[in-house]
Amino acid sequence: MSGGHQEERALVALACRVLAARGLADGVLGHISLRVGDERVLVRCRGPRERGLAWTEPADVRLLDLDGGPAQPDELTGHAPPNELPLHTEVLRARPEIAAVVHAHPPEVVAADLAGVAIRPIVGAFDIPGAHLAAGGVPVYPRGVLVRTRELAAEMVAAMGQRPVVLLRGHGLTSAAASVEQAVLQAVSVDRIAALSLRVLSAGGRLTDLPSRDLAELPDLGGAFTVAVAWRHELARLAEPEASASRRIDSQA
Numbered sequence: 001m002s003g004g005h006q007e008e009r010a011l012v013a014l015a016c017r018v019l020a021a022r023g024l025a026d027g028v029l030g031h032i033s034l035r036v037g038d039e040r041v042l043v044r045c046r047g048p049r050e051r052g053l054a055w056t057e058p059a060d061v062r063l064l065d066l067d068g069g070p071a072q073p074d075e076l077t078g079h080a081p082p083n084e085l086p087l088h089t090e091v092l093r094a095r096p097e098i099a100a101v102v103h104a105h106p107p108e109v110v111a112a113d114l115a116g117v118a119i120r121p122i123v124g125a126f127d128i129p130g131a132h133l134a135a136g137g138v139p140v141y142p143r144g145v146l147v148r149t150r151e152l153a154a155e156m157v158a159a160m161g162q163r164p165v166v167l168l169r170g171h172g173l174t175s176a177a178a179s180v181e182q183a184v185l186q187a188v189s190v191d192r193i194a195a196l197s198l199r200v201l202s203a204g205g206r207l208t209d210l211p212s213r214d215l216a217e218l219p220d221l222g223g224a225f226t227v228a229v230a231w232r233h234e235l236a237r238l239a240e241p242e243a244s245a246s247r248r249i250d251s252q253a
Contacts, residue, residue: 003072008034008042009061015102015180016044018234020054024104024191028052030172033088034180035099036063040071041092045079066093083148090153091160091176100180102187105172112194113140113167117201119193121210128218129226130189135215138190139163144170165190181231182223188234 015032019025030053031044044053045062062079063071066089070076088101112119119138121131141159145152147168156174160166164186165175173190177183197207 003063003075005036005042005063006058008036009058011180012042012044012061013056013058014235014238015184016053016056016060017238018184019102019104019187020052020056021238022188022191022234024106024187025053026105026107030102030104031082031084031088032103032180032183033092033101035092039065041066041088043081043085043088045076045081047079083146084153085148086150086153087147087156087174090150090157091174094157095162095176097178098176099178100176100183102175102180102183103172104175104187106187106191106194108198109167109173109191109194110170112197113169115198115201117194117197117207119165119167119190120197120207121215122197122200122207123193124210124214124218127189127192128221129185130193131210131215131218133164133186133189134193135210137163138165138167140167140169142169144168179227182227184234185227185230 012032012034016025016030019030019032024030028050033041033043035041040063042061042063044056044060047060060079062075064075064081065071068081068085084103087103091098091101119134121135123131139159139161141156143155147153147156156166156168160174164177165173167173173187175183175187175190177186200207
């Protein structure tokens with residue numbers, strides 16, 4: 001589509017597909033936004049051919065203002081912003097250091113929270129960024145509502161504080177970061193810790209936080225590894241099923 005920001009639209013679309021491939025946004029629920037100016041944001045919207053996040057295309061990513069209106073002509077022709085757009089825009093309004101917001105519905109994150117299981121630093125070198133994220137705390141917004149007004153979004157932002165991720169009771173999570181890639185990878189880490197926590201408890205074990213001396217020993221591997229390499233891995237995982245399908249078609253020809 002015309003309208004500029006083609007690379008950014010493609011990035012948001014790919015990130016939506018990564019969320020779906022990871023099982024964090026099954027079906028048609030969930031969305032990602034990316035700030036592209038003080039008052040403009042690219043957001044995954046729903047169009048006339050809506051099929052779910054796994055099939056998001058760059059044309060599904062539209063440029064809006066922070067009030068949800070089209071930032072340039074024809075941006076919303078045939079597309080509608082997500083009902084929970086305020087969830088994104090209130091984070092962006094409140095936190096200028098944030099560029100990207102992810103909203104997803106990971107079932108195991110929801111299940112763990114409903115069971116009273118907090119996201120804690122139970123792992124160490126298994127997931128170093130996840131361990132540090134959990135050690136800093138993952139707050140919970142306690143209302144299981146559709147965050148579709150600025151007032152509700154402000155409540156969520158207040159619960160989130162300055163943390164990168166907040167859980168939404170009976171709903172999902174919101175992850176915020178300086179980049180789309182980091183925001184998605186944070187959500188993946190929280191989902192991984194939630195799944196491990198449930199597995200430990202179902203096996204009759206108990207959750208124990210990593211000792212502070214071990215946590216202090218976990219190095220900062222740098223963004224070139226924890227974000228750039230990890231993101232290339234996510235894109236490779238995403239491409240593999242497509243490559244496998246292509247090979248099957250070729251072999252049958």
